[in-house]
Amino acid sequence: MKRPDFLSVAVPGVQKLRPYEPGKPIAELQREFGIDDIIKLASNENPLGPSPKALAAAQAELAGLALYPDGNGFALKRALADKHRIDTSCITLGSGSDHILELIARAFLAPGRSAVMSQYAFAIYAIVSQAAGAELRVAPAKDFGHDLEAVGALVSADTRVVFLANPNNPTGTWFDQDALAGLLATAPPDVLVVVDEAYFEYVDEPSYPDSRALLDAHPNLVVMRTFSKAYGLAGLRVGYALAHPVVTDLLNRVRLSFNPNSVAQAAATAALTDTEHVARTVEMNRTERARVDAGLRKLGLTTIPSVCNFVTADVGKPGREVFQALLAEGVIVRPLDGYGMPNHLRISIGMPTENDRMLEALRKVLG
Ligand SMILES: *Cc1c(COP(=O)(O)O)cnc(C)c1O
Numbered sequence: 001m002k003r004p005d006f007l008s009v010a011v012p013g014v015q016k017l018r019p020y021e022p023g024k025p026i027a028e029l030q031r032e033f034g035i036d037d038i039i040k041l042a043s044n045e046n047p048l049g050p051s052p053k054a055l056a057a058a059q060a061e062l063a064g065l066a067l068y069p070d071g072n073g074f075a076l077k078r079a080l081a082d083k084h085r086i087d088t089s090c091i092t093l094g095s096g097s098d099h100i101l102e103l104i105a106r107a108f109l110a111p112g113r114s115a116v117m118s119q120y121a122f123a124i125y126a127i128v129s130q131a132a133g134a135e136l137r138v139a140p141a142k143d144f145g146h147d148l149e150a151v152g153a154l155v156s157a158d159t160r161v162v163f164l165a166n167p168n169n170p171t172g173t174w175f176d177q178d179a180l181a182g183l184l185a186t187a188p189p190d191v192l193v194v195v196d197e198a199y200f201e202y203v204d205e206p207s208y209p210d211s212r213a214l215l216d217a218h219p220n221l222v223v224m225r226t227f228s229k230a231y232g233l234a235g236l237r238v239g240y241a242l243a244h245p246v247v248t249d250l251l252n253r254v255r256l257s258f259n260p261n262s263v264a265q266a267a268a269t270a271a272l273t274d275t276e277h278v279a280r281t282v283e284m285n286r287t288e289r290a291r292v293d294a295g296l297r298k299l300g301l302t303t304i305p306s307v308c309n310f311v312t313a314d315v316g317k318p319g320r321e322v323f324q325a326l327l328a329e330g331v332i333v334r335p336l337d338g339y340g341m342p343n344h345l346r347i348s349i350g351m352p353t354e355n356d357r358m359l360e361a362l363r364k365v366l367g
Contacts, residue, residue, distance in 0.1 A: 012111070013133035020123055024332050038330045041348040041358055044169065044199075044310050046232030048284065048351075050267065051277035054233060057270035061263045069262035076269045080240060083272060084212055089245040092252060095259040097198060097226040097239030101128045101163075104222065104241075106254040108160045108192060109134035116154045117163040118146040120171050120339055122196060125163035134160075144304050144312075145173030148183045155187055162187065165196045167203060170336055170346040172306025176207040184218050192247070194222040198239075199308040201230035201278055202285055212242065219244035227264075229309065230281050231271045236264040285309045288349045295359040296347075299366060310348045312336070315366065319345045325365035331358050 007015055023042030030038060049055075073093040081088045094100040105128035109115055115129040119141040129136045135158070139150035146164060155162060162183070167174040180195065187193055195211050211223045222243040228234035238260045241251065260268070271277075293303050293311050302314040315322045322345060323335040334346040347358060 011133060013131045017127060017130055018338075020127055021338055023334055024327070026332070029327060029330070029332060033328060033330075035330045038332065039350060039354045039357060040332045041310075041350050041354065042332045042334045042346075043234065044229055044308065044348045045234050046230060046281055046309075047349070047354065048232060048277070048281050050232035051271050051274035053274045053277075054231070054267040054271035058236070058263050058267040061266035064262060067262070069258045069260070069265060071257040073260070073265055076238075076240075076265045079269050079272045084242060086212070086215070086242060087245070090215070090242050090248055092241040092243065092248050092255070093260055093265075094239050094241070094255070095261070095264070096228060096234075096237040097196065097224045097241075098124050099237070099255075099259060100224055100239050100241045100251070101125065101194075101196075103251045103254050104161060104192065104194060105129055105132040105134070107250045112158060113160045114156065114158050115161045115163060116151055116159055118151055118165075118168070120144055120168065120341065121146070121163060122165045122169050122198075123339065125165075129161070129163075141171075143173070144171040146175050146179075148175055148179045152183050152186050155191055159188075159191050161192045161194060163194050163196070165198070166209065167199045167307050169198065169308065169310070170312055170334065170339055170341070170344075171304050172308045172310060172312055173304065174203060174205065174208060174307050176205070177209040178207070180209045180211070180214065184214065184221065187220070189220055192220050192222055193218070194224065196224045198224070198226045198229055200225055201282055202309050203307045204282075204286070205307060215242060215244075219247070222247060227268045227271060230278050231268070232277075232281070233264070233267055233271060236260070236267055238264045238268040285349050288352060288355055291352075292347065292349055292355050292359070295355070296362075299359070299363055304344075310346050312341075312344055312346045314343050315345055316343060319343055322362075322365060326358075326361055329361035329365065331361045333358070 109132035111133035114135040137154040226239040319335040336344040
């Protein structure tokens with residue numbers, strides 16, 4: 001029987017989609033190159049791992065695996081509500097903040113509607129928007145960062161969602177309270193302004209927005225956080241959104257009931273109690289990020305100033321080639337050609353020894 005042309009059967013948004021390129025897993029490089037000693041600085045994970053409290057809670061939860069998770073995530077929502085001094089009716093839980101982005105697209109985007117984002121913004125915004133069949137408008141970046149005036153200028157009558165990453169991945173850039181307040185003041189009140197704060201814990205800038213405070217005055221604001229980065233729980237998949245109860249209710253209508261899973265919920269709830277672990281993580285990152293940035297510049301590379309747990313550098317030639325050469329040295333970083341940054345590499349901050357090894361490998365491959 002002749003195989004049908006499934007491509008033309010898929011919905012138009014999916015036909016044109018290019019899947020997200022994740023960081024290369026260590027096991028894959030082990031298989032391909034037969035090297036054992038591999039370091040992964042490609043997905044902005046926490047090199048210190050999760051809090052021991054989160055690990056213990058995850059372990060304890062395994063005894064209950066026969067039972068479905070709490071579909072309402074009561075304990076985790078309660079802990080988050082206390083942390084953010086907000087009602088639990090304002091919290092949406094997801095299997096990673098990627099999942100929350102999908103819920104937003106599912107609930108608010110469709111053919112005939114548009115989403116707006118910045119050039120170089122996190123790739124998932126484009127994927128979820130296009131999969132929903134919405135038009136995607138991309139505002140030019142300024143010095144690799146978001147230009148919120150340019151973003152605001154692209155909002156029109158059919159716009160339903162603005163996606164902002166603060167700070168942004170893969171550039172490490174951020175925008176301040178005035179910029180966000182300016183956009184919120186000019187955007188129509190029925191356009192959702194989604195601020196993805198996946199790297200919130202790492203930012204140490206006095207004028208970084210207090211988005212929690214802005215929520216009270218702006219029912220169209222959606223603030224997203226994750227347990228994947230500073231909390232070191234990327235493998236478990238937990239993220240959440242804070243938003244007006246009406247928006248939260250709409251997101252929950254499209255959420256499959258049992259996300260995030262029970263182990264993830266338990267680990268995340270326990271992780272919130274270990275503020276010391278996050279502080280230690282942030283402190284090591286601060287020191288090492290400065291050292292990595294200086295090391296890269298010493299190699300003659302240009303770096304984009306970063307407030308995150310990674311540094312993005314212009315390597316002066318196709319980043320994909322340098323990425324490949326680094327793989328042979330057992331070092332996994334992230335090429336950014338898919339972002340329209342063909343000469344840039346994004347390098348996560350690791351343990352001091354890993355950062356040394358990365359710098360040495362880079363020195364070697366750049367000749
Ligand atoms: C890593 C990252 C996320 C996704 O995190 P998950 O919670 O693991 O899905 C979201 N936004 C940005 C900007 C990120 O870098």
